Amino acid sequence: xxxxxxxxxxxxxxxxxxxxxxxxxxxxxxxxxxxxxxxxxxxxxxxxxxxxxxxxxxxxxxxxxxxxxxxxxxxxxxxxxxxxxxxxxxxxxxxxxxxxxxxxxxxxxxxxxxxxxxxxxxxxxxxxxxxxxxxxxxxxxxxxxxxxxxxxxxxxxxxxxxxxxxxxxxxxxxxxxxxxxxxxxxxxxxxxxxxxxxxxxxxxxxxxxxxxxxxxxxxxxxxxxxxxxxxxxxxxxxxxxxxxxxxxxxxxxxxxxxxxxxxxxxxxxxxxxxxxxxxxxxxxxxxxxxxxxxxxxxxxxxxxxxxxxxxxxxxxxxxxxxxxxxxxxxxxxxxxxxxxxxxxxxxxxxxxxxxxxxxxxxxxxx
Numbered sequence: 001x002x003x004x005x006x007x008x009x010x011x012x013x014x015x016x017x018x019x020x021x022x023x024x025x026x027x028x029x030x031x032x033x034x035x036x037x038x039x040x041x042x043x044x045x046x047x048x049x050x051x052x053x054x055x056x057x058x059x060x061x062x063x064x065x066x067x068x069x070x071x072x073x074x075x076x077x078x079x080x081x082x083x084x085x086x087x088x089x090x091x092x093x094x095x096x097x098x099x100x101x102x103x104x105x106x107x108x109x110x111x112x113x114x115x116x117x118x119x120x121x122x123x124x125x126x127x128x129x130x131x132x133x134x135x136x137x138x139x140x141x142x143x144x145x146x147x148x149x150x151x152x153x154x155x156x157x158x159x160x161x162x163x164x165x166x167x168x169x170x171x172x173x174x175x176x177x178x179x180x181x182x183x184x185x186x187x188x189x190x191x192x193x194x195x196x197x198x199x200x201x202x203x204x205x206x207x208x209x210x211x212x213x214x215x216x217x218x219x220x221x222x223x224x225x226x227x228x229x230x231x232x233x234x235x236x237x238x239x240x241x242x243x244x245x246x247x248x249x250x251x252x253x254x255x256x257x258x259x260x261x262x263x264x265x266x267x268x269x270x271x272x273x274x275x276x277x278x279x280x281x282x283x284x285x286x287x288x289x290x291x292x293x294x295x296x297x298x299x300x301x302x303x304x305x306x307x308x309x310x311x312x313x314x315x316x317x318x319x320x321x322x323x324x325x326x327x328x329x330x331x332x333x334x335x336x337x338x339x340x341x342x343x344x345x346x347x348x349x350x351x352x353x354x355x356x357x358x359x360x361x362x363x364x365x366x
Contacts, residue, residue: 104311108209117225142181157185212291219348
């Protein structure tokens, strides 16, 4: 009997210790998240108050943990962009900048950045249904190119898109939503981030909301879908895979993985030949600063979040695949393993894992 009592007492003590330890860890995690949440909120407020960063289209615009990269912009102004350890930690605790209590917002602009082979045609068709182009009322703007070969030609497309956007963000009425669609060569985010600052500031100054939206895809599935597009262009599989091994500015356009397109669009895969970690850090930095709806797949989740923000009435989002070869490709296991290896070396797998961690955390999903 004493042994039973001793065993019972020990079990209770162990249980209390485990519960206490769990609560301590939970409290520590909560305090850390609150600290990071406060930091990122302050960061967004500072970005809203500061003048936008100088344009650095032809200069290195990446940052590393603990290091600083300085770029000179127009008029000789110099700004320093530092992604220190705290801000990198903060990026992994993405706060929700959407005010849930104010939804739906009465007015604003949806900026959709369309990465090829991510199901973006489906999303763009859904946006068109809300627009004055079809059955809706939202003014819609897009400008992109598909045949440009030189950097100069691609920059001209971007200039046309930026000029159109500068007009599109003006004079939004108090109960109006507008839509913009950025696609191939529309905008090279790494070099032209300043315009995202400008457009958000302009829209918010009118009492409306600027909503950055983007959808990614599982890195391997996206790579296979890109290969399906290459097959349609009569590019052999061996040539496509060999190009994926090239990680600098020598890589030809059209071979972009998702992180490459997000940062550089169709210029080249890595115009500054920076490290994989530099690309991941820079891409996360831009996402956290400027995008409010971010999903990895999940068209319905994307649509639901968009409708909550805008108040648009419920509509179906019929799937539309611009590439009909996705389900007709056969790869061997060694080929799949090699593609996975290439995607990890390029940064796509680690980037996408971080995107999920930041934007799919239930604490911050609206």
